[in-house]
Amino acid sequence: MAGNSFGHIFKLTSFGESHGPAIGGIIDGCPSGLVIDFEFIRREMEKRRPVSSQHSSSRLEADTVEFLSGIFEGKSTGAPIGFIINNTDVKSEDYLHLKETYRPSHADFTYEAKYGFRDYRGGGRASARETAVRVVGGAIAKLLIGQKGMQVSAYVSQIGNVKLTTPYGELDLENTIHSEVKCPDKKISAQMESLIKETKLEGDTLGGEIFCVVKNVPSGLGEPVFDKVEAELAKAIMSINAVKGFEIGSGFKSICMKGSEHNDLFEIKNGKVVTLSNFSGGVLGGISNGQDIYFKTAFKPVATIMKEQASVNKFGENVILQGKGRHDVCVVPRAVPIVEAMTAMVLADLYLRSLSSKIT
Amino acid sequence: MAGNSFGHIFKLTSFGESHGPAIGGIIDGCPSGLVIDFEFIRREMEKRRPVSSQHSSSRLEADTVEFLSGIFEGKSTGAPIGFIINNTDVKSEDYLHLKETYRPSHADFTYEAKYGFRDYRGGGRASARETAVRVVGGAIAKLLIGQKGMQVSAYVSQIGNVKLTTPYGELDLENTIHSEVKCPDKKISAQMESLIKETKLEGDTLGGEIFCVVKNVPSGLGEPVFDKVEAELAKAIMSINAVKGFEIGSGFKSICMKGSEHNDLFEIKNGKVVTLSNFSGGVLGGISNGQDIYFKTAFKPVATIMKEQASVNKFGENVILQGKGRHDVCVVPRAVPIVEAMTAMVLADLYLRSLSSKIT
């Protein structure tokens, strides 16, 4: 039983390899009557473009989404939304030397272990190329939850050891889009760009952290006991290539807090139940409580480096591997729209699931 | 669409409230012919018992599992395995004062927001009581994956600021079971117990961290691109009450590592492809690579404290809340078998899913 569908009611099924003719997907379960803002979708796709400080040799895809169904006269019809994105800038010959070699910390070996053989061109299905499909699903999901006022914002909060420590509430998140590295703080942005340039010269790569917040979430989303908000978000985020960690609210910091410090006290504000602090990250018992949902996620450094590495091939021989092809020093800025997309799909799905929670 | 089932092929569906007549579940998809070791299951359930240093006032359940179906002559038949655990030590009157009050950092408010009303007795469905059902599912899963040699071991690696820093490979994990706080290091164990006693006197509570490792995992488990090993594990673990974070392999530490440091180089050992390091935590591209799978998870401090707290009630009034009832200072030791259970179910499910990966 394969795993290329995401979501229960709002469901994205994805296909496509890095160097095939096209990638694409089907969104099933989008309610009818949603106005589809194609310009918005185009801008979301744009966000996946590489960082200019590193992109000289990087793949440049136009990433034009072609919608094939489920939309009529500018609105979703309730039928499945099928779409494709052509792979236009494919240089498969770059990968011929990897046909029989397992790159360290890549999926070459495991795909072959699982499936017996693999499409070795550009990482095949394991390429981050597939995340473009997620961004399309996320864009539609954002339009859907946007109708209920929900808003998803992610940004880069750390690259290597350059860390943004300002709390999200004190940042102007509108700045994220203007930053090459998708960090809303100009000064930290510049430091991150410098670090990327420097690391590029070393032929090495960097990891980072993305922070994400969802505002205006209604209380009552989340399906205990297994499909809690944080469980669904964790799955969504940990399914993104290179992610190694996820924490919601206080996260790992909660370990050293006492209950009396960590508890978010309730109060009534403008007739609504709110909390004075938000260590929980907007979820209690797996259900949203109406406060901001926020979380952090860790990305490991890019596995493809421009240095020699010892490795093995499929014949059980030792080989020396030299990094080739087009690769980013740091993918974290490009992962911002993907984190947002996965988050939006989780919330769209949980919102639609919540419609049958109560007798109406 | 509710969320009380876990898994795709090996699937546990759970029911039950803290103060109802019984909790229980159905395991569907366990293959036939598995020898059911009832004594092993009993011991797994035993692990959920409270820590003696804190348990004076805690609920003591015998937690005897009554199997009702799916087992014949000591083996699974392939039919669904139904089971119940009676709730024998129920003191609902302890909770009457909470009928209309929302406890801070509890699920009272969110359940009411979602469902319109709630079973307020003992936390109802949001009680950690439901995790006993998970342990039963996990015990059967352990027996199943045990047939393939896989072994799941979790232990407490931190309580409050008392942290075990020894790498898991240098610990004797057999010691975990003998530790009151489920920490395999005797000295750290003692420190943790002291901290618990001390915090109990303060009327406060503690969080902690659990470390988990799975050994002898065959390569090839995991279903990209959404149901990657780490994604399924993250969902499983983040669905446990009080969990705020999850990291696999290098986790959040990977952020500050370079690619050249983080890459796990392959080599051939005894004719098998292995890695020299294991920062990936046993997964590449979402698929197990045959190395140990290991992860950490953060538990927030228990929400019920024995101190006065300001809160609100369902009528929108401010109230002062005094902690009552039977509660633990730190639930992390009791969560060890739950972490193991969820992990075992993920691996059982991914193992069964992998059976249709290749033409045979």
Next chain:
Amino acid sequence: MAGNSFGHIFKLTSFGESHGPAIGGIIDGCPSGLVIDFEFIRREMEKRRPVSSQHSSSRLEADTVEFLSGIFEGKSTGAPIGFIINNTDVKSEDYLHLKETYRPSHADFTYEAKYGFRDYRGGGRASARETAVRVVGGAIAKLLIGQKGMQVSAYVSQIGNVKLTTPYGELDLENTIHSEVKCPDKKISAQMESLIKETKLEGDTLGGEIFCVVKNVPSGLGEPVFDKVEAELAKAIMSINAVKGFEIGSGFKSICMKGSEHNDLFEIKNGKVVTLSNFSGGVLGGISNGQDIYFKTAFKPVATIMKEQASVNKFGENVILQGKGRHDVCVVPRAVPIVEAMTAMVLADLYLRSLSSKIT
């Protein structure tokens, strides 16, 4: 991947063998706030009792449903509804002689082929005993769809060659409950009872047909292109033991009709779009059109006969089998509540699914 769950949002998971300690199930996805009428559920269970003209030697179960969760102060809470029904009248020794023999047209051989061994007592999981669990699920589903006015009524329209030809619209369906054989026509009922008595003397068994109609179905239920109303109903009904056929609306008769005869013309009646005829059986394009949904289903004769039959055993030997145990001549009257239950669950599920069809 086993198959003991039914439904997508309103979902019943079932367990239990004929001669185990209990059967039971979990209903997940029932919205909160539904008033649970326990007396109604008791009456639904009652309908499964055997026909008196044949029941002298039949198993008599009290079939008391014990609800264990998901209901509080008389209403569903949104949590899973767990329940068990004890097996009280079990005579396993009746089946010892079948331990190694495959009864003709029973599931003995196929369960053994599939699972390697089987619980041979009373048919194990293949026994019609499991349908009691469906009736519980169906009773809750009826309460749910009853809130929207929907009403499910099934009756026996044929036993052997005794056939009720009066259209359902001309029958008083209130009479069904008072008929031993669950046929709303008194005269035909008497003929059916005679036929059963007669056939009992022969040691033989009978098949039959059940007709089912759902009234007051809102238009808009059904999920094309695969989960059409008729597809979901067909699956539901064909999953009942002994069912060999299903037809909706004009069914097999439609084969000989011309389009001009078969088309149901629309007209406006009291401001609503209705049809002049209803050959479609209330569905167009897989979606309910607001007219009655009606269908027929065929039950084969009971496989256990009181005559000698040639068969084989698990050692590949020929054996002569003599019918023993407690069995019905005709199970069709007892299947009426099961057909209703499955139908109600399909409609409850499709109703809840429809809540996310349109942007609201």
Next chain:
Amino acid sequence: MAGNSFGHIFKLTSFGESHGPAIGGIIDGCPSGLVIDFEFIRREMEKRRPVSSQHSSSRLEADTVEFLSGIFEGKSTGAPIGFIINNTDVKSEDYLHLKETYRPSHADFTYEAKYGFRDYRGGGRASARETAVRVVGGAIAKLLIGQKGMQVSAYVSQIGNVKLTTPYGELDLENTIHSEVKCPDKKISAQMESLIKETKLEGDTLGGEIFCVVKNVPSGLGEPVFDKVEAELAKAIMSINAVKGFEIGSGFKSICMKGSEHNDLFEIKNGKVVTLSNFSGGVLGGISNGQDIYFKTAFKPVATIMKEQASVNKFGENVILQGKGRHDVCVVPRAVPIVEAMTAMVLADLYLRSLSSKIT
């Protein structure tokens, strides 16, 4: 929760409207290593072409399948198989007059009731055009189950009142492909063709029956208690446009049979357990017994007729409708590959599901 996916492990998700740019789908869960015979798939698609005796005005699609992923060097890779079929012969203007009118026995009214508005061009999602996607899924499924020797053969057994009564065992099913009306008997074929021509002149339409048999099914497929072979087949077949009935084995005829007549006696033949008759249609207790699985299905007459019909429009007005556009007199011959496709997908799915039935 929408319904555009079919299957559990071998899963087809479908998209596309009659008059959009393309239709297509994603097959997820096809095991890796399956040799993809593109010429075979082309021939399967060919079978959907219209009957020459009626096709003068019918739509002619080349129906070339473009595979976009999941296949590498001629074999399935285990990744999802995405594909599209362009809509090349679209005449949307033919449908402008139907924008606001509900055609009798079409899905116009119900789609609008469900979704609020509809893509009225050519029936939109409700068009039989979507079945081309099913044929692609079925072709891959046939290749998969073909590896285990299973073979699916369907043919037209009745059109209007012209009925083929010869049992399938006495027919040469190789002849089906050569018959314009997909009936393996030449004489009956000719009668069917005459009837179609005649009915075309009347401006009327015809229904029919399709018979389907699956040979060489291993025993042990099917997942009780809800996902029995016959339940899954019934859902699959009843999800095809215009299907009104399904019966397996003895079907509705079983109603009038006695148990002593209907029971299929076992015997040992060449060391294997076989049955002397096959009224069960190859399933016992919902699990295949190794005998042929066979069933029949009823198709209603085509709804679009070339005669005047009274109807209503969306404004609640009476209108007179004159049939226009390109339509078949009888779609049953074109439905043969669709019945085969759905059947093959059910068996592929149940086969893959069976791989985890037993401990291995």
